[in-house]
Amino acid sequence: xxxxxxxNDSISSSTQLLRQVMRRLQAGWRTIVILIPFxxxxxxxxxxxxxxxxxxxxxxxxxxxxFTKMIEWTDSGIMTVRLxxxxxxxxxxxxxxxxxxxxxxKISITSTILCLLIGYPIAYGIVRSGPLAKKLLLFAxxxxxxxxxxxRVYAWMGLLADQGTINNLLISLGLIDEPxxxxxxxxxxxxxxxxxxxxxxxxxxxxxxxxLDGALNEAAADLGSKPTNTFFKVTLPLTMPGVIAGAxxxxxxxxxxxxxxxxxxxxxxxxxxRILYNEFARNVDWxxxxxxxxxxxxxxVLPMAVYQHYQGKATEEQ
Amino acid sequence: xxxxxTASETPWLDQDxxxxxxxxxxxxxxxxxxxxxxxDLDIYQGELFCLLGGSGCGKTTLLxxxxxxxxxxxxxxLIDGIDMSNVPPYERPTNMxxxxxxxxxxxxxxxxxxxxxxxxxxxxxxITDRVHDILKLVELQDFKKRKPQQLSGGQRQRVALARAxxxxxxxxxxxxxxxxxxxxxxEQTQFELxxxxxxVGITFVVVTHDQEEAMTLSSRxxxxxxGQFMQTGTPTEIYEFPESRFVADFIGSANIVxxxxxxxxADHVRVSTDLGEIYIDHGQSTKEGSRVWxxxxxxxxxxxKKPPSKKGxxxxxxxxxxxxxxxxxxxxxxxxxxxxxxxxxxPNQIRPKSRTHQxxxxxxxxxxxxxxxxxxxxx
Ligand SMILES: Nc1ncnc2c1ncn2[C@@H]1O[C@H](COP(=O)(O)OP(=O)(O)OP(=O)(O)O)[C@@H](O)[C@H]1O
Ligand SMILES: [Mg+2]
Numbered sequence: 024x025x026x027x028x029x030x031n032d033s034i035s036s037s038t039q040l041l042r043q044v045m046r047r048l049q050a051g052w053r054t055i056v057i058l059i060p061f062x063x064x065x066x067x068x069x070x071x072x073x074x075x076x077x078x079x080x081x082x083x084x085x086x087x088x089x090f091t092k093m094i095e096w097t098d099s100g101i102m103t104v105r106l107x108x109x110x111x112x113x114x115x116x117x118x119x120x121x122x123x124x125x126x127x128x129k130i131s132i133t134s135t136i137l138c139l140l141i142g143y144p145i146a147y148g149i150v151r152s153g154p155l156a157k158k159l160l161l162f163a164x165x166x167x168x169x170x171x172x173x174x175r176v177y178a179w180m181g182l183l184a185d186q187g188t189i190n191n192l193l194i195s196l197g198l199i200d201e202p203x204x205x206x207x208x209x210x211x212x213x214x215x216x217x218x219x220x221x222x223x224x225x226x227x228x229x230x231x232x233x234x235l236d237g238a239l240n241e242a243a244a245d246l247g248s249k250p251t252n253t254f255f256k257v258t259l260p261l262t263m264p265g266v267i268a269g270a271x272x273x274x275x276x277x278x279x280x281x282x283x284x285x286x287x288x289x290x291x292x293x294x295x296x297r298i299l300y301n302e303f304a305r306n307v308d309w310x311x312x313x314x315x316x317x318x319x320x321x322x323x324v325l326p327m328a329v330y331q332h333y334q335g336k337a338t339e340e341q
Numbered sequence: 342x343x344x345x346x347t348a349s350e351t352p353w354l355d356q357d358x359x360x361x362x363x364x365x366x367x368x369x370x371x372x373x374x375x376x377x378x379x380x381d382l383d384i385y386q387g388e389l390f391c392l393l394g395g396s397g398c399g400k401t402t403l404l405x406x407x408x409x410x411x412x413x414x415x416x417x418x419l420i421d422g423i424d425m426s427n428v429p430p431y432e433r434p435t436n437m438x439x440x441x442x443x444x445x446x447x448x449x450x451x452x453x454x455x456x457x458x459x460x461x462x463x464x465x466x467x468i469t470d471r472v473h474d475i476l477k478l479v480e481l482q483d484f485k486k487r488k489p490q491q492l493s494g495g496q497r498q499r500v501a502l503a504r505a506x507x508x509x510x511x512x513x514x515x516x517x518x519x520x521x522x523x524x525x526x527x528e529q530t531q532f533e534l535x536x537x538x539x540x541v542g543i544t545f546v547v548v549t550h551d552q553e554e555a556m557t558l559s560s561r562x563x564x565x566x567x568g569q570f571m572q573t574g575t576p577t578e579i580y581e582f583p584e585s586r587f588v589a590d591f592i593g594s595a596n597i598v599x600x601x602x603x604x605x606x607a608d609h610v611r612v613s614t615d616l617g618e619i620y621i622d623h624g625q626s627t628k629e630g631s632r633v634w635x636x637x638x639x640x641x642x643x644x645x646k647k648p649p650s651k652k653g654x655x656x657x658x659x660x661x662x663x664x665x666x667x668x669x670x671x672x673x674x675x676x677x678x679x680x681x682x683x684x685x686x687x688p689n690q691i692r693p694k695s696r697t698h699q700x701x702x703x704x705x706x707x708x709x710x711x712x713x714x715x716x717x718x719x720x
Contacts, residue, residue: 238443244430245437246457260447
């Protein structure tokens with residue numbers, strides 16, 4: 024073996040080593056990449072969930088924190104676990120809670136449908152408009168996010184109040200003599216929710232429609248289909264993923280909405296978010312508040328599961 | 342076809358025949374860009390008309406105007422005598438097969454094909470039968486439950502074709518209908534298209550890149566370039582009597598040489614060119630001394646290693662520069678003394694004993710062609 028071939032050998036073995044190290048590193052990266060979302064979910068979703076779940080099976084006491092401990096050690100060193108399900112029974116038996124859940128669902132479902140009916144044509148219009156108009160319109164949809172949500176709700180209070188902008192305008196135009204009561208009604212809550220959550224409906228719909236091939240509409244027309252028929256047979260089925268995504272993005276936060284029913288509905292519109300807040304802050308009954316939250320979570324998980332199922336089926340088909 | 346074609350087979354020659362499609366001075370502009378430029382065309386009932394031309398020359402745009410997806414910037418389109426200006430696509434007696442197929446992704450093959458029939462309120466049993474028949478024709482009966490995403494490119498193309506064919510419209514517009522099919526299936530489908538067209542008497546307008554396809558399929562061809570019609574005629578007319586260098590070169594291949602007319606008689610023309618003197622046995626009313634071009638198809642040139650017995654026009658000599666073996670024929674590139682290259686194709690009639698050609702590289706060869714073979718072009 025000559026001198027040079029020996030050094031060649033050592034080079035090749037060192038490159039091999041390098042390769043192995045790289046491979047290890049790459050495998051390490053892969054683990055890290057998976058770990059990050061996992062940790063995120065663990066810290067910011069699962070842990071709080073378990074804390075809330077734990078509190079929901081405790082009893083209220085006047086102490087700090089204001090609930091009993093789940094695990095206690097007796098003097099003789101025996102561990103006792105206390106799980107109290109009274110809070111759930113209480114919520115399910117008291118008609119105040121069930122009727123509020125139903126009212127919340129009614130308001131959020133109606134708002135979702137309203138958002139869909141208004142948002143769908145808007146999204147369609149944006150997709151169909153020219154490149155410059157499209158940019159401006161999308162900007163206009165996102166623009167409200169740049170001001171505080173609370174500020175926008177207060178603005179609606181100013182608009183809808185008895186002495187507010189809308190009533191004053193209608194009176195000065197002579198269309199009405201007395202102010203129409205809008206603030207602190209269910210109507211105001213609908214206005215607030217539909218207004219606030221509209222972008223969450225429009226944006227996924229827009230993203231979905233943008234991908235739609237315009238030639239499909241032409242093909243349908245070519246085969247003798249009138250525009251309305253084409254809409255129901257081609258456009259709507261193909262935009263269903265956008266409809267579902269938008270509907271969930273509106274429905275889920277709207278169901279638990281607290282600020283809008285509180286500020287725009289006053290005491291007249293009961294939604295579960297207000298009950299939750301009252302139990303937590305005014306009654307200082309953390310266990311009942313937690314139980315209310317857990318029940319709400321399950322009400323919301325159900326449609327999520329349906330959506331997941333639908334999504335899974337759709338991807339399977341592709 | 343035996344004997345002279347009858348008038349019904351060549352309606353475009355018949356003064357009294359009423360055209361089925363009338364395109365009158367149609368122009369389409371996209372902004373400043375002119376995609377279709379002042380096109381006039383009559384297409385007759387039962388024709389299979391091919392639009393042939395390079396990419397971007399406006400074929401699809403013209404087809405889309407017939408289908409109603411684009412409105413002409415100026416001019417008028419009549420189908421079956423009716424002005425189409427205000428007729429929406431869904432009311433036109435046309436069906437189009439899209440270049441991009443435009444299959445409905447959420448429907449199965451079967452539903453895609455049935456869609457058009459459903460719009461016409463055809464009874465369900467009949468829909469099932471017709472869909473079944475047409476899927477059998479395009480050999481997709483085993484795929485009818487699949488979604489378009491689960492098909493290959495060629496299979497999708499056949500679904501698109503079936504979807505347009507199944508409605509048996511008065512006018513079928515096909516945009517590159519067979520481009521993605523393999524040779525065998527393409528020939529089969531070409532044959533079926535011709536068959537359907539004969540049986541049902543549908544009028545076809547077919548866009549294609551493939552000149553061989555245009556030649557075999559069509560009753561007439563329009564050669565397009567930059568939004569204009571360069572020439573319209575039967576496949577033979579286009580091939581044997583091109584009117585311009587563009588057409589001569591676009592359809593098939595041609596050796597084109599520039600020249601001057603030295604003699605112009607009623608029954609013959611003489612042109613002096615790089616290729617020597619060319620004698621053409623038909624008259625052409627052109628001024629003597631004017632600039633013209635002469636095109637000679639490679640297969641119309643004879644090749645020989647023996648010098649011709651007597652000197653005359655339509656002769657040249659050169660050296661074999663290159664040979665391309667195509668199996669049934671070979672292409673010879675012959676370099677003349679003035680370095681001009683002339684293409685000659687010759688059938689390989691005899692199986693070579695040794696593995697070389699009888700005429701081979703660097704051989705000195707003599708070229709000749711008949712007085713009827715050279716084509717005189719004025720532009
Ligand atoms: N909607 C449009 N806006 C602007 N220009 C267009 C539009 N549609 C077509 N064009 C232009 O018009 C010209 C003709 O297009 P067309 O699609 O008719 O070509 P084609 O002959 O079908 O080409 P190909 O063989 O590649 O399909 C092209 O230069 C194209 O860029
Ligand atoms: Mg095209």
